[in-house]
Amino acid sequence: MSCGLTEETLFILNILDKNRNFKSASGYHSEKLKHLYIRKFPGPDCLSFKDAIKILLKEGYITKIKKKEDKYYISDINNAKLALHNHGFTTLQGL
Template sequence: MVIQFSEEALFILNVLYKRRNLSPHRGFHSEKLRDLYNKRFPEKRYLPYKDAIKNLKNAGYITVIKKAEDKFYISNINGAIKALRSHGYISDDGLL
């Protein structure tokens, strides 16, 4: 079963997927992700971003690496691919 996510959450998941952040050793910086988010959704700022991150974490799709600056990575690649495909995002078969 695929969870229905907001457009903001799918954007974040797609950025992490495209950048191949699939390992705890290769997390994506939260500030860079927030900057990309703000460019894509200039009318929506901090609160929808935090809600999207929270929803993805609670669903088990992403994990946070606690550092001086938090980093994110996809912890459930199969679920992420299914979610992106079901919402019309183009993705390959999960081959890296």
């Protein structure tokens, strides 16, 4: 991938974008996200959910909200939308 993100990491960004998780008050539950991820990428040759999240956190695309159950939101909206758009995903405009 040209931006350094894999198909798995782009899938996570796309879910967060579709659900409009752009603020710390509107994070997406990690267990729900993990369930969707495992359904999409069940094989052993795929990047693990934990590794995909680590990549997005390290690159600054998402931020973790520490609660009883961890939540994630897109913290770098412009770069996330640019990466999704460059890889053929449809993104919503505006906040």
